[in-house]
Amino acid sequence: xxxxxxxxxxxxxxxxxxxxxxxxxxxxxxxxxxxxxxxxxxxxxxxxxxxxxxxxxxxxxxxxxxxxxxxxxxxxxxxxxxxxxxxxxxxxxxxxxxxxxxxxxxxxxxxxxxxxxxxxxxxxxxxxxxxxxxxxxxxxxxxxxxxxxxxxxxxxxxxxxxxxxxxxxxxxxxxxxxxxxxxxxxxxxxxxxxxxxxxxxxxxxxxxxxxxxxxxxxxxxxxxxxxxxxxxxxxxxxxxxxxxxxxxxxxxxxxxxxxxxxxxxxxxxxxxxxxxxxxxxxxxxxxxxxxxxxxxxxxxxxxxxxxxxxxxxxxxxxxxxxxxxxxxxxxxxxxxxxxxxxxxxxxxxxxxxxxxxxxxxxxxxxxxxxxxxxxxxxxxxxxxxxxxxxxxxxxxxxxxxxxxxxxxxxxxxxxxxxxxxxxxxxxxxxxxxxxxxxxxxxxxx
Amino acid sequence: xxxxxxxxxxxxxxxxxxxxxxxxxxxxxxxxxxxxxxxxxxxxxxxxxxxxxxxxxxxxxxxxxxxxxxxxxxxxxxxxxxxxxxxxxxxxxxxxxxxxxxxxxxxxxxxxxxxxxxxxxxxxxxxxxxxxxxxxxxxxxxx
Numbered sequence: 139x140x141x142x143x144x145x146x147x148x149x150x151x152x153x154x155x156x157x158x159x160x161x162x163x164x165x166x167x168x169x170x171x172x173x174x175x176x177x178x179x180x181x182x183x184x185x186x187x188x189x190x191x192x193x194x195x196x197x198x199x200x201x202x203x204x205x206x207x208x209x210x211x212x213x214x215x216x217x218x219x220x221x222x223x224x225x226x227x228x229x230x231x232x233x234x235x236x237x238x239x240x241x242x243x244x245x246x247x248x249x250x251x252x253x254x255x256x257x258x259x260x261x262x263x264x265x266x267x268x269x270x271x272x273x274x275x276x277x278x279x280x281x282x283x284x285x286x287x288x289x290x291x292x293x294x295x296x297x298x299x300x301x302x303x304x305x306x307x308x309x310x311x312x313x314x315x316x317x318x319x320x321x322x323x324x325x326x327x328x329x330x331x332x333x334x335x336x337x338x339x340x341x342x343x344x345x346x347x348x349x350x351x352x353x354x355x356x357x358x359x360x361x362x363x364x365x366x367x368x369x370x371x372x373x374x375x376x377x378x379x380x381x382x383x384x385x386x387x388x389x390x391x392x393x394x395x396x397x398x399x400x401x402x403x404x405x406x407x408x409x410x411x412x413x414x415x416x417x418x419x420x421x422x423x424x425x426x427x428x429x430x431x432x433x434x435x436x437x438x439x440x441x442x443x444x445x446x447x448x449x450x451x452x453x454x455x456x457x458x459x460x461x462x463x464x465x466x467x468x469x470x471x472x473x474x475x476x477x478x479x480x481x482x483x484x485x486x487x488x489x490x491x492x493x494x495x496x497x498x499x500x501x502x503x504x505x506x507x508x509x510x511x512x513x514x515x516x517x518x519x520x521x522x523x524x525x526x527x528x529x530x531x532x533x534x535x536x537x538x539x540x541x542x543x544x545x546x547x548x549x550x551x552x553x554x555x556x557x558x559x560x561x562x563x564x565x566x567x568x569x570x571x572x573x574x575x576x577x578x579x580x581x582x583x
Numbered sequence: 584x585x586x587x588x589x590x591x592x593x594x595x596x597x598x599x600x601x602x603x604x605x606x607x608x609x610x611x612x613x614x615x616x617x618x619x620x621x622x623x624x625x626x627x628x629x630x631x632x633x634x635x636x637x638x639x640x641x642x643x644x645x646x647x648x649x650x651x652x653x654x655x656x657x658x659x660x661x662x663x664x665x666x667x668x669x670x671x672x673x674x675x676x677x678x679x680x681x682x683x684x685x686x687x688x689x690x691x692x693x694x695x696x697x698x699x700x701x702x703x704x705x706x707x708x709x710x711x712x713x714x715x716x717x718x719x720x721x722x723x724x725x726x
Contacts (some may be wrong), residue, residue, distance in 0.1 A: 500612070
């Protein structure tokens with residue numbers, strides 16, 4: 139049986155949350171409700187996109203990261219940094235300075251996530267050729283998109299390419315490389331610096347993999363603050379100590395919008411921002427959009443540059459990574475082994491298992507029962523006002539109707555129903571107030 | 584369960600609304616994704632046919648636990664030769680319609696490929712009725 143529990147990186151600090159419902163209104167999968175004056179998640183619906191995190195006015199939603207001190211349990215402490223991290227820094231800081239500061243923060247090795255994109259690019263093109271029936275092929279890059287497809291577009295799960303995203307390939311590579319250099323695997327800790335919540339969820343409960351190669355996850359905003367402090371205090375000798383081999387321009391741009399699509403043969407499209415993706419996938423699912431070979435879909439506006447844990451403005455990050463002469467760097471010409479030496483090893487391990495749908499739309503597993511429930515939902519919808527006001531603690535009238543049918547809500551939560559019933563004497567004023575307190579909390583009345 | 588949709592001829596911007604709505608119904612009913620896809624593709628093609636060729640039309644859907652029957656009736660020019668219309672690539676769509684990405688002549692054959700049963704009756708000058716039946720449980724038997 140499939141695992142029923144999903145790890146979510148997005149958590150609600152109940153002591154801070156005051157039930158303003160901003161998050162409930164922006165959630166693209168209607169995964170949030172208000173109960174007793176606090177926001178709660180419907181875990182199976184949440185795809186970890188982070189829209190709620192951005193909408194919260196009091197920072198009551200946080201992204202659960204690993205304790206930074208955990209890195210010290212390992213002798214070899216690898217920081218897997220996405221190019222987006224480099225884009226956090228203004229151009230006045232060189233790559234050498236940024237890297238020196240990451241080492242100063244406590245890491246012993248740095249691997250850029252996008253090192254593996256040259257290998258992945260060839261694999262995607264080969265995969266597309268070998269699987270013509272999977273058109274349009276959907277990239278496996280963004281974990282929020284994978285989850286979105288699982289819950290909202292179950293018929294498209296088969297279109298997601300069964301290839302590891304760059305993060306997992308690079309994680310595999312850095313472990314193999316260090317092990318080949320004679321390091322005891324148990325002493326290696328691989329820590330990913332994440333720009334978003336979805337990547338954390340993907341590592342803690344992987345889809346299409348049995349376990350993750352990544353030891354822990356550090357939020358990018360957290361490491362940025364640490365590194366920024368160190369960068370200011372670096373001495374001249376620190377800066378010169380580390381020769382850095384910069385990523386190729388293509389690798390640098392991979393996590394930006396079009397970073398992937400531009401390298402895939404045939405008709406490739408890039409769509410970013412989760413609502414745009416939903417709108418597009420609706421049409422793909424209905425077969426209204428045809429003859430597309432490849433889809434690069436990203437949950438955040440401006441892709442990873444717009445990740446919720448990115449400190450810098452997403453348009454600036456984009457510009458810093460896109461411009462060819464990005465920062466002053468002395469090219470490192472040493473003959474150390476590169477990821478290209480491991481191409482064959484990685485190619486053989488690049489596939490992931492088939493991704494399974496887990497629809498949030500179904501009213502019941504049994505179709506007859508689902509039809510009965512749908513009939514009930516229709517009847518309830520006839521009674522509800524259709525204003526989607528959210529006073530019932532659900533994001534829309536339709537969501538409330540579904541909640542009622544599934545036993546998660548009461549029709550009297552609707553303020554319009556309450557008023558009507560109060561006027562006819564079916565519901566007393568104290569009972570009506572009690573219902574409201576059940577949604578919005580005692581202290582709001 | 585019973586569903587009805589009305590369609591205006593010529594309004595291509597709204598073509599697909601009925602199939603989009605009905606897709607959500609099927610998803611709520613936990614119909615297998617592959618079967619949903621067949622139903623939605625067939626319905627969408629039939630819907631576009633009404634938009635492209637007829638003045639107006641109506642979709643009546645009867646949904647049973649084991650099957651769905653979709654009846655699309657339109658007031659329009661009718662089809663003079665149904666057999667010919669079924670041929671792949673045969674199209675009477677105007678260049679203007681083709682420019683919008685419709686009218687490739689795949690419509691009826693695409694419906695046929697996705698339906699378990701297809702019936703077309705037409706009177707030239709009056710209109711056409713297309714009846715599409717898809718079994719909801721066929722894939723479950725072969726699993």
